Amino acid sequence: MFAKLARTGFVIAALGISGCTNSSVEDFAPQYANKQLPEKILASMRAKSMNRNSPVMARIFKEEGVLEIWKQKTNGRYDIVATYPICKWSGKLGPKYTEGDRQAPEGFYTVRPSQMNPKSNYHLSFNIGFPNAYDRANGRTGANLMVHGACSSSGCYSMTDPQIEEIYAFGRDAFQGGQTEFQIQAFPFRMTAANMARYRNDPNYEFWKMLKVGYDNFEITKVPPKVDVCEKRYVFNQIPANGETFNPTGACPASTQPDSLKVAYSSYQKSYDSAFASASKMSVPAKPTIAGLKEANIVADWSKRRARGERVPIEPPSLNADGTISETQRMGRIDSPAGRKMAALDAEKAAKKKAEEEKAAAIAAAKAAKEAEKAQKLAAKEAAKHPAAQDMAAAPAPADAAAPENATQTASGEPDGAVSKLKKRLLGMFGG
Structure with a gap:
């Protein structure tokens, strides 16, 4: 059944340069854009029954800070072939809402050949395809969101130059194998029961629950899910009835899924529900997340002023x-x-x-x-008019004719009254 899903279009395609041949790449692209994958990786691919030119897909986990490369095996399923630590990503956990909010996107994205850039200012890069149909349906804006080198990010997923050379090579080789596009799945964290329980009260939780359906479909099938958008939400591995199509902003058409996938998903969900209930009883700290459009607009305004x-x-x-x-x-x-x-x-x-x-x-x-100066001249003029007043003002103040008796002091500092009493006492003793 899973091989059939791959044959009917659930298989993703690969990276590449639109309209380029091997010769044109060698003639015009920097040499590091043509760098071959290390022998160690090629040996791992051979051991896992992967061809060098078989399809690839990528998964990104913000909280862990990793980018995974998965590659198709000869049986049609995918297996992980390389893991790279992300050098830098900006913003917080949570989706990108608006231009300038510095958020690295979360969701399901498609990279086509024209999105590859071997002459990037960031060594090598590819545009992840934001905004996609879901983003546009929900009014989310932004442009030039990439995976690139140079380890510098303002909303992108930035790798070191040696890392992006290998990631780019995976895509280039898959394109040379005849693929036309590949899928990037960008998540805030691995969508396990424990992690979902940690963020069950987060404002982005409903969005993450929706992404988890696609995450679970891949975990069950190990085939990149078919992704569509209707009623402004993602739907996965749905086959519309009677030739109808999915309208991102319109009602979802009647659709079906293979019975085997529905049974596998139901069993998977039962195990998840039990694990989620147990995890919800624990208290594990969560990391900062973006508080919706309001915070996105605040950061966007900061970005505009900074720019x-x-x-x-x-x-x-x-x-x-x-x-x-x-x-x-x-x-x-x-x-x-x-x-x-x-x-x-x-x-x-x-x-x-x-x-x-x-x-x-x-x-x-x-x-x-x-x-x-004006006041001084006026005062002088007034003084000139009244010379007697001027003389009086200049004369020294007369000394008091007689100070009060009780206010005078002797040379020794005794009051005059004490001196008089002593004098009278002496006169009385000598008959004076």
Whole structure:
């Protein structure tokens, strides 16, 4: 049954360069775009019954920070062939909502030959295809979301240059084998019962439950699921009846699944439900996640101001559970033509403001001096009109004719009254 699914289109296709032959790649692409896979990987592929040019797919897990390459075996199923630690990805757990929110996308994406870029500014790259039909149906925006080298990310999945050379080679070889596209499955974490239980109260939980259906389909079949969108949601491995098609924003058409897949999924779900119930009793910390469109818009505004060269907090702001916004205290400006231009404009504005303040201070000082001089002249003029008053004001104040008796002191500091009493006592003793 699973081989039949692969033959009817559930098999993904591979990476490549649209319209390019081996000669054109060698003539125009950098040599590292033609680098061959290491012998160790080729030996592993042979041991797992994989051909060098067979189809590939990729899985990404943000929380673990890994990118997996899976390759089709001769029996039609896929097996993992390589795992790479992601050098950098930006944002938090959760989907990408809007241009500038710095979120690395989550969901099911398709890479076609035209999305490959051997001459990337980031060594090598391929565009993952955001926004896809689901993103567009839900009004999500953004562009140029890639897997690339250079270990630098503002919404992409960035690898080291040696890593991207191997990842690119997997796709290039599969394309040369005749494939036309390949699937990327990007998840916040491995969608196990334990991890889903950890995030059961997260605002992104319903979105992740939807992704989990596709995750489970792959875990059961080991064949990349057929992905469609209707009623603004993902549907997996559904075959529409009577030749109908899936409309991303319209009602889902009547559809069917192979009975064997439905039975396998039902059994898988029962085991999951039991494990989820047990995991829900445990308390395991979760990692930060994006708080929906509101936080995405806050970060997008920060990105716009930063792109204009304004001074903004070094790190993007975060929306707290209570609705407050957290920002780092350290401010900075992006080192770019826009940033340098904005810095020059700010310096010019500051210099102009300082000059204006200095000019205003000089004018105020001059005005105050003029007022003081005017007051001095007026006082002199008034004094000239009244010379007697001027003499009186200049004469020393007369000394008191007689100080009160009880206020005078002797040379020894005794009061006059004490001296008189002593004098009278002496006179009385000598008959004076």
